[in-house]
Amino acid sequence: MNSYPDFSNYGYQVVRELGHNRAGGRVTYLATEINTNYSVVIKQFQFARTGANWSDYEAYEREIQVLRGLDHPNIPRYLDSFQTSAGFCMVQEYKDAPSLASTIQWKPQQIKQIALAVLSILKYLQSQIPPVIHRDLKPENILVDNQMNVFLVDFGFARLGGGEVAVSSVIKGTLGFMPPEQMFNRQLSTASDLYSLGATLICLLTGTASTAVGTLVDDRGCISFKQQVSQISPAFSDWLQKMVAPNVKDRYTDANEALEALVPLELLRPNKTVKAVKAIPIPMVGLVSLSLVALALFRVQFSKFNHLKVTVTLDPASVSSKEQISINNERVYFGVNLSDLPPQHYESACQLFDANGTLVAMGQSTLNAASDGLKAWCWYDFNQAVDPPGNWTFKFFMDGQKVVQRKLLVQENRK
Numbered sequence: 001m002n003s004y005p006d007f008s009n010y011g012y013q014v015v016r017e018l019g020h021n022r023a024g025g026r027v028t029y030l031a032t033e034i035n036t037n038y039s040v041v042i043k044q045f046q047f048a049r050t051g052a053n054w055s056d057y058e059a060y061e062r063e064i065q066v067l068r069g070l071d072h073p074n075i076p077r078y079l080d081s082f083q084t085s086a087g088f089c090m091v092q093e094y095k096d097a098p099s100l101a102s103t104i105q106w107k108p109q110q111i112k113q114i115a116l117a118v119l120s121i122l123k124y125l126q127s128q129i130p131p132v133i134h135r136d137l138k139p140e141n142i143l144v145d146n147q148m149n150v151f152l153v154d155f156g157f158a159r160l161g162g163g164e165v166a167v168s169s170v171i172k173g174t175l176g177f178m179p180p181e182q183m184f185n186r187q188l189s190t191a192s193d194l195y196s197l198g199a200t201l202i203c204l205l206t207g208t209a210s211t212a213v214g215t216l217v218d219d220r221g222c223i224s225f226k227q228q229v230s231q232i233s234p235a236f237s238d239w240l241q242k243m244v245a246p247n248v249k250d251r252y253t254d255a256n257e258a259l260e261a262l263v264p265l266e267l268l269r270p271n272k273t274v275k276a277v278k279a280i281p282i283p284m285v286g287l288v289s290l291s292l293v294a295l296a297l298f299r300v301q302f303s304k305f306n307h308l309k310v311t312v313t314l315d316p317a318s319v320s321s322k323e324q325i326s327i328n329n330e331r332v333y334f335g336v337n338l339s340d341l342p343p344q345h346y347e348s349a350c351q352l353f354d355a356n357g358t359l360v361a362m363g364q365s366t367l368n369a370a371s372d373g374l375k376a377w378c379w380y381d382f383n384q385a386v387d388p389p390g391n392w393t394f395k396f397f398m399d400g401q402k403v404v405q406r407k408l409l410v411q412e413n414r415k
Helices: 054-068 108-126 192-206 210-216 234-243 255-262
Strands: 012-021 026-033 039-046 078-083 087-093 142-144 150-152 309-313 332-338 345-353 359-368 374-380 390-398 401-410
Touching: 012 039, 054 078, 054 087, 108 142, 108 150, 108 192, 108 255, 192 210, 192 234, 192 255, 234 255, 345 374
Parallel strands: none
Antiparallel strands: 012 026, 026 039, 039 087, 078 087, 142 150, 309 332, 332 374, 345 359, 345 390, 390 401
16 A cells, blocks of 8 residues: 655645655655645655755755746646655646656657747746746656647756856756756856757657667767658758757757747658558647638649648638638638548648748647548637738648648738
8 A cells, every 4th residue: 555645734635656766855746735626746855865965955946936937838837835844845736748758659740749839838938037947858857748738847957047057066957968068067048958859859759768868979979860760851850950959059049049940841751642640639729810811722732632622711610711801800710621531530730820920829630531521620819919910821731741831911900
């Protein structure tokens, strides 16, 4: 019988252990808040454990300091902390999602989706004053649920801002995922976490366990991977290589630059046909709403997608499309109609770019074509205060390859 600590006096009931580092005296539990029955995570630092030291305790204090200043849906929120006779505890929002270190085999399109999501989180962290540098970005600290929601966890090594690190200090991070400047206690920057993310993505693409990331490093100290990912487009491979450049000056300067460079890239090398894939269920998320949208019929290079049709309506049940849509409309739908498809699973994705070329929304789903064809909806709630008029771009992907791209004219509301 498992003997879990009793936190009932503090309002929590332990359900099970999620993970532990016995040597450092750190244990993580899944628990419920007694008054609300909500699931939470309790991280306990056990003072009495052999190997526990003051620097480990400082990591908990640092994590609380950082999390208290953050408010992002993809970063589990700090909720509470308390001290017991056995140690110090921190309570955090629970996300029912495995880490990227699990045995799930990710498809290339899913890996790109993960990259976009993590870069969006890093962009938020780097927008803080001072910027937040995670310093321990690796597969174990990125969670992905079965809805393809991505979460970044474990801010115990995070730093507020860059700056010099004392040479005598203990290096914080995980070997193989730390950029050279972090390994050698040099100045950190908004490009430092990009190296760690690049190494993580390369592990996913090559099927390399995080504990074996060192096997990808060549005798020049560079992560070598291109020969193992021949299905990936040269542009995407070059993007990854720039992410893990040993010299910080050769990387993207920050998450925003890396994100903008990644969005338009084709993921796979061109093929004459697109193969169906079997993937975990992922519901489509909201995408499209515009002031003025041109109705379009697209004919695609892949024969089985030659009946692709995109319509724009205010109502997903509507059979007639709208050419002029006011920005006063709360929601506008993109209907994607594919007929004569074999009854299989298809990995789909849609992206929307504003007049400045910035990605403003994206969605991904596993579509199941039935005998009567296939239909999917993307939608977007237009925000007059944020979204600029001009030529917008809509892209739709099937099984990792772009099958349609359309320019859309967005105008101000005119009476």
